[in-house]
Amino acid sequence: MIIDGKAIAAEVRAEVARRVATLKSRHGITPGxxxxxxxxxxxxxxxxxxxxxQTMEAGMASFEFKLPASIDEATLLTxxxxxxxxxxVDGILVQMPLPKTISESTVVEAIDPAKDxxxxxxxxxxxxxxxxxxxxxxxxxxxxxxxxxxxxxxAGADAIVIGRSKLVGKPMVQLxxxxxxxxxxxxxxxxxxxxxxxxxxxxIAAVGKPEMVRGDWIKxxxxxxxxxxxxxxxxxxKGRLVGDVAYAEAAAIxxxxxPVPGGVGPMTIACLLQNTLTAACRRRGxxxxx
Ligand code: NDP
Numbered sequence: 001m002i003i004d005g006k007a008i009a010a011e012v013r014a015e016v017a018r019r020v021a022t023l024k025s026r027h028g029i030t031p032g033x034x035x036x037x038x039x040x041x042x043x044x045x046x047x048x049x050x051x052x053x054q055t056m057e058a059g060m061a062s063f064e065f066k067l068p069a070s071i072d073e074a075t076l077l078t079x080x081x082x083x084x085x086x087x088x089v090d091g092i093l094v095q096m097p098l099p100k101t102i103s104e105s106t107v108v109e110a111i112d113p114a115k116d117x118x119x120x121x122x123x124x125x126x127x128x129x130x131x132x133x134x135x136x137x138x139x140x141x142x143x144x145x146x147x148x149x150x151x152x153x154x155a156g157a158d159a160i161v162i163g164r165s166k167l168v169g170k171p172m173v174q175l176x177x178x179x180x181x182x183x184x185x186x187x188x189x190x191x192x193x194x195x196x197x198x199x200x201x202x203x204i205a206a207v208g209k210p211e212m213v214r215g216d217w218i219k220x221x222x223x224x225x226x227x228x229x230x231x232x233x234x235x236x237x238k239g240r241l242v243g244d245v246a247y248a249e250a251a252a253i254x255x256x257x258x259p260v261p262g263g264v265g266p267m268t269i270a271c272l273l274q275n276t277l278t279a280a281c282r283r284r285g286x287x288x289x290x
Pocket of ligand 1: 139162163164165166167168169186187188189190193206207208209227228229230264265266268
């Protein structure tokens with residue numbers, strides 16, 4: 001089975017839009033997402049534009065703030081604190097990466113945890129590791145939805161997460177543990193990764209190394225979620241996107257697999273919208289609409 005992330009993300013967005021409409025009609029609440037972009041990184045500009053567009057399509061308010069790369073940390077922290085205090089803002093996302101002169105962790109820690117829709121604040125990371133349900137990072141949340149939609153059995157399964165970043169690998173491990181999988185965490189110092197991978201019923205690849213996971217690393221019948229986005233050079237200069245998994249080889253053996261592009265990628269913004277809706281309801285003390 002090819003897990004169609006594009007279609008599943010569209011379903012999640014439609015579901016969010018439906019709930020936002022209910023929230024508006026029942027409680028007069030319009031959730032708001034503020035995105036702060038520092039500098040002019042072209043990839044970040046595209047992400048921010050897409051986030052704003054999809055936020056509005058879901059019926060939510062979108063606030064965009066573009067700040068020059070030359071600003072200092074104190075100015076950015078003031079902006080974050082203003083957004084913390086703004087009642088119209090339910091979710092705050094500071095687009096990474098930030099200029100080298102600004103500490104990303106200081107900025108993340110300044111965000112009100114109740115508005116931290118990226119789920120990166122230590123309070124939310126801590127809640128996730130305690131199984132207490134704070135706001136969860138969007139990409140791993142998207143992976144869990146893809147697993148569920150593909151019909152994968154997670155409880156009791158052997159899962160491997162390749163990569164241990166704050167953004168993807170670590171929260172992914174916690175989500176799988178909370179869903180009762182037996183989880184192996186692999187990283188650059190793991191010995192015999194191929195053998196560890198071959199034992200896994202669920203493979204989550206979040207490495208950033210093009211096609212590193214080969215077909216013969218996959219256990220027959222496994223479910224493979226490829227988080228990696230890598231651009232390989234092509235003769236026309238446009239480049240070709242590939243994941244961390246050698247797709248054709250792995251697809252021949254896996255039960256289900258996500259393609260790149262069109263797998264995990266589209267889920268990230270869909271889950272950002274879902275987190276914004278969740279944050280809006282929790283902050284304002286109203287139940288999440290059915
Ligand atoms: P990071 O670079 O932060 O982390 C990469 C992880 O992979 C590290 O834990 C590193 O180990 C591990 N690693 C590196 N080399 C190897 C190796 N040879 N064997 C095993 N593990 C290895 O990346 P991110 O987690 O931020 O992103 C991972 C990938 O996912 C990237 O391709 C990124 O573009 C993509 N991505 C996609 C998103 C989406 O929306 N689809 C969102 C976010 C990321 P160590 O800790 O030991 O250094």
